[in-house]
Amino acid sequence: MQAFTEYSTIYAALGGFHVGDMLMQLFFFIVLLLLVKKFAWGPVMDMMKKREDYVASEIETAEKSRADAEKASKEALEQLKQTKQEAQKMIEDAKNAGTRQEEEIIQAARAEADRIKKAAQADIQNEKEKALQALQDKVASLSVLIASKVIEKEISAQDQEKLINDYIKEVGEEL
Amino acid sequence: MDHTAPIVEDVFGISWLDFNMSNVLMMFITSLIVFVLCVLGARKLQMKPTGAQNVMEWVLDFVKGIINDTMDWKTGKLFLPLALTLFTYILVGNMLGVVTNGVVGHDVWWKSPTADPGITLTLSAMVIVLSHFYGIKLRGGSEYVKDYFRPLPFLFPIKIVEEFANTLTLGLRLFGNLYAGEVLLSLLVGLTTSGVLGFLGGAIPFLAWQGFSVFIGGIQAFIFTMLAMVYMSHKVSEDH
Numbered sequence: 001m002q003a004f005t006e007y008s009t010i011y012a013a014l015g016g017f018h019v020g021d022m023l024m025q026l027f028f029f030i031v032l033l034l035l036v037k038k039f040a041w042g043p044v045m046d047m048m049k050k051r052e053d054y055v056a057s058e059i060e061t062a063e064k065s066r067a068d069a070e071k072a073s074k075e076a077l078e079q080l081k082q083t084k085q086e087a088q089k090m091i092e093d094a095k096n097a098g099t100r101q102e103e104e105i106i107q108a109a110r111a112e113a114d115r116i117k118k119a120a121q122a123d124i125q126n127e128k129e130k131a132l133q134a135l136q137d138k139v140a141s142l143s144v145l146i147a148s149k150v151i152e153k154e155i156s157a158q159d160q161e162k163l164i165n166d167y168i169k170e171v172g173e174e175l
Numbered sequence: 176m177d178h179t180a181p182i183v184e185d186v187f188g189i190s191w192l193d194f195n196m197s198n199v200l201m202m203f204i205t206s207l208i209v210f211v212l213c214v215l216g217a218r219k220l221q222m223k224p225t226g227a228q229n230v231m232e233w234v235l236d237f238v239k240g241i242i243n244d245t246m247d248w249k250t251g252k253l254f255l256p257l258a259l260t261l262f263t264y265i266l267v268g269n270m271l272g273v274v275t276n277g278v279v280g281h282d283v284w285w286k287s288p289t290a291d292p293g294i295t296l297t298l299s300a301m302v303i304v305l306s307h308f309y310g311i312k313l314r315g316g317s318e319y320v321k322d323y324f325r326p327l328p329f330l331f332p333i334k335i336v337e338e339f340a341n342t343l344t345l346g347l348r349l350f351g352n353l354y355a356g357e358v359l360l361s362l363l364v365g366l367t368t369s370g371v372l373g374f375l376g377g378a379i380p381f382l383a384w385q386g387f388s389v390f391i392g393g394i395q396a397f398i399f400t401m402l403a404m405v406y407m408s409h410k411v412s413e414d415h
Binding site: 017018019020021022024025026028029031032033035036037039040041042043044045047048050051054 | 198206255257297
């Protein structure tokens with residue numbers, strides 16, 4: 001009897017098992033679950049998902065822009081290299097052209113000089129021949145005059161010719 | 176010292192339908208507090224979380240961690256709302272009994288709803304029934320039945336016992352911890368109100384036990400959620 005009383009006291013303090021409580025608990029829990037899911041955790045989860053997506057997309061964008069920048073810098077570097085090469089080539093070309101022109105000018109000058117020299121030589125020869133001819137003529141008449149005056153003796157035309165030719169030869173050797 | 180519960184018997188003339196009105200009241204208050212706190216926390220959601228939103232996200236991540244410990248997140252995310260509600264409901268319920276116990280006349284009206292075996296067993300039975308439901312739904316009936324004969328066929332009876340044992344231990348662990356806490360608190364209340372010497376002797380243990388009860392309340396809410404997810408994962412995971 002004693003044991004039973006004690007048991008019933010505890011039982012009373014606990015309130016015991018009540019089917020109504022259990023059903024109510026189930027009902028409250030399910031309603032609470034649906035309500036907080038809809039009004040609290042759902043939006044929070046959505047926001048977290050949104051943030052996750054945002055961060056992911058930001059990272060992606062950053063990665064992309066970094067790759068773009070890298071590409072652009074590489075391109076710029078390549079262009080710079082190309083430009084440098086072109087400039088180098090231009091300088092080389094100009095140098096070559098200069099050297100060639102120089103040579104051409106020198107060649108032309110040399111040819112011109114040669115030509116002038118040759119012309120001068122030809123002129124000189126010409127003049128010389130002309131002078132020789134004139135001298136020949138002059139010496140011919142002079143010698144006739146001198147001979148006729150000095151020797152005062154008639155000589156045949158054949159002898160005179162021979163004499164003149166001898167003179168000329170002498171003069172030519174002297175020249 | 177011996178308080179009774181406000182019990183209403185034979186509602187609507189149905190002989191088995193009894194209500195402990197204090198439990199009903201406390202369930203309602205707990206649900207209301209959880210709901211209001213959660214909705215307040217989920218107000219003004221922003222990309223850059225501030226204040227209450229941080230707390231909400233911390234709780235969410237914490238429960239997410241519990242689920243991730245026990246199962247794959249692909250199936251686990253299905254149980255996130257359940258685990259969140261279990262955790263917050265039990266935590267708030269536990270705390271309500273620690274803060275104070277209310278007695279009107281001879282009846283205990285204000286106490287932890289989780290200090291009642293019927294309520295904790297209802298929660299645990301719900302979890303176990305849900306685990307069977309999702310086990311069949313996610314893996315198919317034949318896999319579900321075959322699971323009773325794994326790893327060895329003769330373990331079948333033990334597997335059956337395990338299901339009931341799980342339900343009982345899950346519910347009664349929570350009830351026992353909370354009920355013991357409340358019994359000790361009410362004893363200390365009796366001591367401190369008995370006289371000057373009693374107050375001097377009882378005040379410090381009372382404070383200490385209250386602090387410890389807060390700790391136990393948090394731990395038990397965590398353990399209940401954790402084990403609920405463990406039992407769930409036994410049913411829904413391919414390998415365990």
